[in-house]
Amino acid sequence: MKRTFAVSLSAVVAAAGLAAFGPAAQASTHGWKGGHWKGGHVHVVRPGKSIQAAVDHARPGDVIQLKAGYYDGGIYVNKRLTIRGAGFKTVIRPGRKDHCAKAGVPGMGFCVVGNYKHLVRGVTIKDLTVWRFKETGVYGMYTDRLTVERVLAKKNGEYGITEFRSIRGRFVHNWAIDNALDAGIYVGDIKNARGTIVAGNYSSGNTLGLLVRHAHHVKAWGNKLVYNCVGAALVNDDQRGGQGHTKLWNNYISKNNRSCPAHEEVPPLGGTGVLVLGGDHNLITENIVTRNRGTLPSSGGVVLLPSPGGRPARHNLIKNNIVLGNSPYDLVDQSGSKTNRFRHNECRTSDPQGLC
Helix, strand or coil, X not given: CCCCCCCCCCCCCCCCCCECCCCCCEEECCCEEXXXXXXXXXXXXCCCECHHHHHHHCCCCCEEEECCEXXXXXXXXXCCCEEECCXXXXXXXXXXXXXXXXXXXXXXXXXXXXXXXXXXXXXXXXXXXXXXXXXXXXXXXXXXXXXXXXXXXXXXXXXXXXXXXXXXXXXXXXXXECCCXXXXXXXXXXXXXXXXXXXXXXXXXXXXXXXXXXXXXXXXXXXXXXXXXXXXXXXXXXXXXXXXXXXXXXXXXXXXXXXECCECCECCEECEEEEEECCECCEEECCEEECCECCCCCCEEEEEECCCCCCCCECCEEECCEEECCECCCEEECXXXXXCEEECCECCCEECCCCC
């Protein structure tokens, strides 16, 4: 699970070759709709043709429409585009040429990459599958308003869907399943994510269902986080700025009982619903956190611990949650601080006693 708690930078074989992009169907869609810019031309790409060629050819605001079928991934996006598939049957898989390598992030299905002076703004990726990439299904770095919607990110080597050093992201109604070493959905490395939204997603079979690390001002609600090692983690990894001011509410977090061994700087994980490591001013409310069971110091329903470097978790509010059937405890506050508040939670066991 490399880079999870440390500084982050970063069923067939793909069809041979990259076919040239041909100017298939194009239609003008300029204009405003509902107060939003609707886009430019629509470029239709058919199975076996090059999405990267279409991206390179398109102008900001254009739409790249993908038919059902298989396509080569490693697609580098650095301009405002919408890339839209036809649902799960539009499958992006590793190909012969990885265009993300020239952006310094090889091994990604899609990489949306800007720099600290020039964010890539307004990219949307939706209605498709990203499958079996060495690193990450959809990777964002230095983005503004990156939207990932109705994407199935499955069996990628590290993360499913990510946003690094980015603001105002929108990750909604996705499925992040069996991404091996890291989180199904990740937001991190930004002092102020400016309200990045993670809503209505299903995340299962990952090391962490949702990871917010070294980031502030994230909103996560309506997610189903099940059968991971940890359902949701809010992590201060001891970089300057920490983690905090994240709202986690109305999520279903259950049976995150997989066992994940220690990996590089990350300790063993397993049996945890919500884990707060050294984070501050987070609000955890109105969640259902049930049957998360393990034997590790981090196991339990809602667990507050210091950061890996010993910084206490402080000023967090945990209220109005249903936290039942977790082991060894429903609520754990071994945060190193007396500033955390537990209010009106339905639970039966706690460490220390009296939190329920």
